[in-house]
Amino acid sequence: MKLKKVASVLLAASMTLGLVACGNTTTQAPAEDTPAASEEAPATEVAEAETTEAEEETYDFGGVTVKAFGSEWNNLDSEDQKYVDAKAEIEEKYNIKLEKAAMDGYDGYNDDDLLIASVAAGDPAADIITLNPESLIACYTGDILFDITDYLDEIQVGSIYTNAGTWQGRCYGISYDNLGDSWVLVYDRDLLKEIGMEKTPTEMFMEGKWDYDSFEAYLTEMKSKLPDGVYPIGNYPYHWASMAAGANGVALADNEGNLNLTNDATIEALEFYQKLEKEGLAYPQSVGTNEEGEEELDTAYAVDDDRIVLKRAESWQLGGLEFNYGICYWPWGSNVTCDGDYTTLSDNYKVNTSYWGVDCVVKASVDKTGIPGEVLTKIAYDYRALVTDDGIDWMHEAYEKEKEGNYTVYGKEYGESRSFYTDEDIELYDWAHSRFQPDLSWCMDSAELIKAWDGVQDVLAGFKDARSTMESYENEGKAKLKDAGF
Numbered sequence: 001m002k003l004k005k006v007a008s009v010l011l012a013a014s015m016t017l018g019l020v021a022c023g024n025t026t027t028q029a030p031a032e033d034t035p036a037a038s039e040e041a042p043a044t045e046v047a048e049a050e051t052t053e054a055e056e057e058t059y060d061f062g063g064v065t066v067k068a069f070g071s072e073w074n075n076l077d078s079e080d081q082k083y084v085d086a087k088a089e090i091e092e093k094y095n096i097k098l099e100k101a102a103m104d105g106y107d108g109y110n111d112d113d114l115l116i117a118s119v120a121a122g123d124p125a126a127d128i129i130t131l132n133p134e135s136l137i138a139c140y141t142g143d144i145l146f147d148i149t150d151y152l153d154e155i156q157v158g159s160i161y162t163n164a165g166t167w168q169g170r171c172y173g174i175s176y177d178n179l180g181d182s183w184v185l186v187y188d189r190d191l192l193k194e195i196g197m198e199k200t201p202t203e204m205f206m207e208g209k210w211d212y213d214s215f216e217a218y219l220t221e222m223k224s225k226l227p228d229g230v231y232p233i234g235n236y237p238y239h240w241a242s243m244a245a246g247a248n249g250v251a252l253a254d255n256e257g258n259l260n261l262t263n264d265a266t267i268e269a270l271e272f273y274q275k276l277e278k279e280g281l282a283y284p285q286s287v288g289t290n291e292e293g294e295e296e297l298d299t300a301y302a303v304d305d306d307r308i309v310l311k312r313a314e315s316w317q318l319g320g321l322e323f324n325y326g327i328c329y330w331p332w333g334s335n336v337t338c339d340g341d342y343t344t345l346s347d348n349y350k351v352n353t354s355y356w357g358v359d360c361v362v363k364a365s366v367d368k369t370g371i372p373g374e375v376l377t378k379i380a381y382d383y384r385a386l387v388t389d390d391g392i393d394w395m396h397e398a399y400e401k402e403k404e405g406n407y408t409v410y411g412k413e414y415g416e417s418r419s420f421y422t423d424e425d426i427e428l429y430d431w432a433h434s435r436f437q438p439d440l441s442w443c444m445d446s447a448e449l450i451k452a453w454d455g456v457q458d459v460l461a462g463f464k465d466a467r468s469t470m471e472s473y474e475n476e477g478k479a480k481l482k483d484a485g486f
Contacts, residue, residue, distance in 0.1 A: 060095040064369050066379065069101035070111065070130030071357050072387050076100040086386035094379060096371075101126035112138035119144045119364050127365035128380050130357045131173070133443030136165070139360070141485055145172040146361040146373035155377065158398025160410050160436050165358040166255050173360035174377070176384045176392060178411040180433030181315035182353040183243055184327045185233075186303060189421075191323075195225040201310065201328040202424050208338045208345070212272050215331035219281040222309065233276065234283035234300035234308030240330075241456035242439050243312075244269035246352030247330035252441035252452055257486045261441075261455060261474040262467065265335040270459050270466040272333060277460070283308055285461035297461055319419040327425050329432060342431070350437035359384070408434045449484060450477030 068076065075083045077100050087098050103114050103125050112135035118125035119142070131139060139145050148155065149171045152162055157174060165173030187201055204210050204218055219232040226232065245252055248265040260266055276282035283300040290296040301312045303321060310328075313321070329351060332338065337346040361376040369376070385392050394412045401409045410433035420426050441452040455473035458464045 058093050058095075059375065061369070061371055063095055063097055064371070065097045065099055066127050066365075066369055066371070066376070067099050067101035067125070068128040068380075068383075069103050069126040071359075072384065073128065073130060074100055075387070082387060086383055089386060090379060090383050093382065094371075094375075096369075096379075098379075098383075101129070111135050112142075115139065115362065116142045116144060119362065122364075124362045124364045124368060127362055127369055128359060128376060129362065130359050132355070132357055133438070133440055134446040136167070136172075136358060136360075137440065137443050137447050137449070140167045140172070144363055146363045146366060146376070147172060148174075148361070148374065148377055151374045151377065154374070155381070156399045157381075157395040158402060158410060160398060160433070161395055163255065163436075164356050164438055165360065168256055173358035174381070174395075175356050175358045176388065176395070177356045178315075178413070178433075179353060179356060180351060180410050180436045182351055182432075182436070183239060183312050183314055184318075184329060184429070184432075185310045186313045186318070186321065186325045186327050187310050189324045189326050191309065192222075195222070197222060197225065200326050202326045202422070202428060205328040206342050206424060206428060208341045210328070210331045210342075211338065212331055212333050216276065216279075216281065219276065220279075223281055226309070229307065231283045231300070231308050232281050233310040234305065235273070235312055236299055236301040237285065237297075237456045237460040238442070238453045239301060239312050240273050240460065241266070241270060241452070242352045242354060242441060243330045244273065244333075246350040246437055246439065247336065248333040249335040249346075249348035249350065251350070251352055251437055251439040253439060253444050253450065255438055255440060257481065259441075259450065259474050259477055259481075261450075261452060261470040261477070265333060267466050267470065268333045268335070270456065270470070273460055274463060274466065277463075287457065287461045297457065299461065321419075324421060326422065327420070327429060329428070342428070349435060351432045351435045352437050352439040354439050354442040356438070410434055410436065444477070444481075449480045450474075452477075 076087055076098060078084070090096070090098050103111060105114055111129065111131065114125055115129060115135075116138065147170050149169075152171060155162075155174070160179050161175045162171045164175035164177075164179060165171055185201065189200060192200055201210075201218070204214065209218075222232040242252055245260065245263075245266045248269050250260045250263045250265045252261060252266065253259050273282060277284050285297065285299045288296050288298060300307045303311050303313045303317055305311060313327075318325075318327075332345070332349055336349045338344055359377075359380045361373045361380070363373065365371075365376065366373045371379075381392075390412065392412075394410075394414070398410050401407070408431060414430055414433075415426070417426055418429075420429065441450065444450045445452045451473050455470050458469050459466045
């Protein structure tokens with residue numbers, strides 16, 4: 001039976017953006033009967049009165065229109081009361097008119113092209129926009145986003161949310177995703193028990209026995225107990241490459257613009273999986289052609305694929321799994337150290353993440369609307385707080401924890417059971433949020449700046465030499481990045 005949800009340990013933290021208001025600002029005057037700090041009014045009563053009467057600063061931007069697009073912004077025209085109320089509250093607080101941007105010609109992928117073209121034409125199609133990593137790369141190149149780096153101490157959200165919008169040391173937006181909710185390895189606990197495995201992958205990982213040698217030994221034992229045609233693990237080439245590289249200390253492409261396709265840690269991770277395939281411990285991937293003559297990859301990685309035991313799952317899939325599943329993360333190679341259990345893993349063990357969204361302010365919209373970029377950022381934060389179920393205080397909580405030197409608490413639902421079956425899965429999943437690292441290889445690949453996916457497929461499904469193959473793709477990628485202005 002699933003565990004009952006336990007209470008979240010996150011404290012409610014009100015987020016205060018100490019931004020300088022523009023236009024006319026007003027604050028509520030204190031009530032006349034507020035007790036003074038005297039013998040008649042104890043200090044606790046004074047503090048309570050001040051807290052009760054403190055009114056959040058309001059702004060007056062003369063009813064100017066602010067257009068927003070993407071993610072939750074696309075619900076600005078919704079009749080759902082939550083969005084109706086949020087829109088009204090933002091409009092009243094800032095004296096603006098908040099609208100969903102039209103983005104004429106949007107096909108689901110070309111938001112960056114439309115935005116860049118509109119800025120070049122002198123009329124930004126959106127003033128606030130949620131961009132995915134692929135679109136972010138293009139907008140970084142176009143230099144059209146407002147730089148919020150100098151306001152991060154005032155914004156006060158955890159670095160995990162600003163790192164997702166950081167490029168070459170400058171921050172251009174905030175992610176409101178529960179970052180760390182990334183790919184995991186899942187397995188069927190009942191199956192492992194039935195075939196006689198003494199320990200689960202979760203237990204092995206938590207004991208610190210998930211280095212390459214221990215991992216291979218565990219899969220070897222599992223293989224000896226599985227029926228023919230069933231393999232201990234299967235992974236999509238890119239999923240293994242990105243996650244295993246992170247678990248060995250690197251991102252395939254980081255937010256400084258560095259490519260690590262030929263990094264020793266990456267090559268070690270790729271060669272290790274090749275070894276697992278050759279030994280029959282991993283599903284043997286191959287590349288062929290279909291009836292139309294198109295290239296077709298034969299692989300196994302999905303959560304419903306009975307040909308493999310350890311499978312890749314995305315966070316959104318976990319609640320729908322219909323078996324007694326457990327989770328663990330990717331094994332580590334020689335670039336990472338572990339001196340005991342998993343909590344002693346060196347700081348460079350990372351959980352790479354490839355998909356997320358970032359709320360950004362368009363630089364040209366500062367002049368267009370007359371609203372400073374930092375205040376437009378505040379508008380974005382306030383709207384997100386209103387439309388996100390249970391609010392986003394957890395983002396500020398992460399900031400407060402970091403000030404105390406605690407980087408282990410990130411994201412909403414910390415400490416809650418969610419859809420997990422065991423306390424160990426909850427603990428491990430929470431811990432992994434502190435190891436988040438953005439990997440921009442997917443978005444660079446989608447933007448046709450590098451061909452990371454083709455490279456790792458050649459290595460893991462085509463069994464080509466890892467080093468020489470990845471060197472070729474990295475050199476090509478560096479040339480394209482240079483041509484793009486990076």
